[in-house]
Amino acid sequence: MKGFTNVNPKNLTQAVTLLSQAQESGKKAAIAGGGSDLLGMIKDDLVSPDLLVNLKSVGGLDKIESNTSGLKIGGSVTLATLSQHPLIRSKYKALAEAADSVATPQIRNTATLAGNLCQRPWCWYFRAGFPCFKAGGRKCYSVMGENQLHAIFGGGPSFIVHPSDTAPALVALDASFHVIGPAGERVASAAEFFILPSKNAATENILQPNEILAEIHIPAPPQQTKSTYAKIMDRATWTHAVISAAVSLEMSNGVCKRASIVLGGVAPIPWPLPKVGQMLAGQKLTAQLAAQAGEVAVSGAHPLAKNGYKIPLTKALVRRTLLSLAA
Numbered sequence: 001m002k003g004f005t006n007v008n009p010k011n012l013t014q015a016v017t018l019l020s021q022a023q024e025s026g027k028k029a030a031i032a033g034g035g036s037d038l039l040g041m042i043k044d045d046l047v048s049p050d051l052l053v054n055l056k057s058v059g060g061l062d063k064i065e066s067n068t069s070g071l072k073i074g075g076s077v078t079l080a081t082l083s084q085h086p087l088i089r090s091k092y093k094a095l096a097e098a099a100d101s102v103a104t105p106q107i108r109n110t111a112t113l114a115g116n117l118c119q120r121p122w123c124w125y126f127r128a129g130f131p132c133f134k135a136g137g138r139k140c141y142s143v144m145g146e147n148q149l150h151a152i153f154g155g156g157p158s159f160i161v162h163p164s165d166t167a168p169a170l171v172a173l174d175a176s177f178h179v180i181g182p183a184g185e186r187v188a189s190a191a192e193f194f195i196l197p198s199k200n201a202a203t204e205n206i207l208q209p210n211e212i213l214a215e216i217h218i219p220a221p222p223q224q225t226k227s228t229y230a231k232i233m234d235r236a237t238w239t240h241a242v243i244s245a246a247v248s249l250e251m252s253n254g255v256c257k258r259a260s261i262v263l264g265g266v267a268p269i270p271w272p273l274p275k276v277g278q279m280l281a282g283q284k285l286t287a288q289l290a291a292q293a294g295e296v297a298v299s300g301a302h303p304l305a306k307n308g309y310k311i312p313l314t315k316a317l318v319r320r321t322l323l324s325l326a327a
Helices: 012-024 036-043 079-084 086-091 093-100 113-118 166-172 274-280 287-297 310-326
Strands: 005-007 029-032 051-054 064-067 070-074 176-181 184-189 212-219 225-232 243-252 255-264
Touching (some): 012 051, 029 036, 070 086, 079 086, 086 093, 093 166, 113 166, 113 212, 166 225, 166 243, 225 310, 255 287, 287 310
Parallel strands (some): 005 051
Antiparallel strands (some): 225 243
16 A cells, blocks of 8 residues: 545535645545545555545534425435434435444444445456456446346446445435535435446546535425335345345325336346336335336346346335335
């Protein structure tokens, strides 16, 4: 590991200036929030920054504020705080459950929401130093290799799956992401923030090297809206989702008025299921309809040689999660 300079900006303007100056001088800069993923990547020589911009010194990024229009969450809020926050557990339960499912208590106590959303893929080829698309190369080794945990939707030319648990929940909750850069603030919906490898195989989101994900805003849910997050893993803890589902339902007298279903662990981005939402709208959520929703959920899936098992798992998870939430 080579040496680097650590800086502690007082505000986001100073942080962006430091990132821009590093870029202009040809130096590599990295942003540290909780630092749990970044530290591992530095140790594995996946990143080698000259400058580390530590956002823990920026005041206000660890705040959660609510009003009648919704919720504002600073990017430095920890996953443990999200999982335990009373308002989030009552009105935005999918986000609390997603945050609570990440890794271990020790990691959740330090890992931040922005860090979880912006973490790099955990594909074993990328993490092991192969010159793949994500490492600046021109090949995805999973296509003909070990692809048990890779994408069945949206893959090509890279077939990674997005590792964030909170990302599907925030897409399902119709969140917006507030990004700070040299030109000021710009806002993107959660669905727009993440990008497919067909658009840019080297990255997973719209952030430029000198931009920071500062805040996440979630609109206040309509009355009788409830949400949940369900996750299937290949072991009990310390791992990412093989498949996950974030579901938000607006119900009225047993009838679904609006439904938002977003999958994780199956695509390079959080994978929305608009066709499922359309078929549920205006219907009473029965066991038969939930099973039909599971079938529709996997339409368009293209599994690789070793991950076809994700199709029946996805059907079952969508069906089971819808029924549990409707009940």
